[in-house]
Amino acid sequence: MRFPPISLSLPDWLDEFLSRNEDPLVDNEKRMALAVELSRSNLENGTGGPFGAAIFESGSGRLVAAGVNLVEAQDCSIAHAEMVAIAFAQKTLATYDLGATGLPDHELVTSTEPCAMCLGAIPWSGVRHVVCGARDEDARAIGFDEGHKPSGWADLLEKQGITVVRDVLRESARQVLLDYARRGGVIYNPDRRDE
């Protein structure tokens, strides 16, 4: 086989991490606290960039899948935390559409607002709600390039029937970004203008 299957694996620490956390989580602050703790654990374990995300059933608060940034660990530039959470949720539920008829509503909770790629992935994923922690300017402030997002991106999602809540535990989420920068974490950056 010229191109053997690619495998995408979550970090080894995740099972123990999840066993310490409540499930279900009834409100957005608790869900965001989990996403932020995922981002911090990814930083502290040295398993990737300072970003965490999770997919919940919106109503019950049941955790469907967790994600962290796996770009370096898996040699995969598309393995942002949101993409990883979406992929694992869809695999768990055996559907490419988390908004399919018969399923409960799903919510993406992400420790930092989505970059242009992850933003584009949200409508395809089928999630009906998005909850964000740090702002994209917080990620840009430590050097990550969030890409060209359409202006008014949150309103555009709302017009597609996807609600957006921002700034949930923003300061806690931002602190993880700052800690990552302070420790000299790799800031991979797509801008090629200077090369």
Add this chain to the structure above:
Amino acid sequence: MRFPPISLSLPDWLDEFLSRNEDPLVDNEKRMALAVELSRSNLENGTGGPFGAAIFESGSGRLVAAGVNLVEAQDCSIAHAEMVAIAFAQKTLATYDLGATGLPDHELVTSTEPCAMCLGAIPWSGVRHVVCGARDEDARAIGFDEGHKPSGWADLLEKQGITVVRDVLRESARQVLLDYARRGGVIYNPDRRDE
């Protein structure tokens, strides 16, 4: 393990398909012909949406990886042809950055212009050149929603140091989209306004 690894597999027909094709391919038309044939084979084999993509070394024309839409086949909404090609190229070269120092320039050739997600993924991937077949309005014409792309997206890529060539074999690429629609292929669509 609560979330076992996810595996992303290319279709079984791909090896035989590639064995019939020249490698390297010296110009953009030949490279696009391969991407369009990938999209047609994905349609004819019933393995997914009518989209194909490939990553080449820009200079030599050597094929680094091929991708087709695997959304339905792999229960994964992010498995668009471009994303699949990028992921397999990065795995093949063991890097998350196809533009890393020491590597030759890489080029993404895609049978249809990228949707908002794939557009956002392009800068992160490290490719230096993008070559497109069908226009995004051709995909929209059969019902696929390409998402909210920033206006002037090709110029924005150019400003990031990524060249864009459009309309290469557009009619051949568009014909695959039309054939897919005519055969009643699934048009999955992220718009939830009417539900």
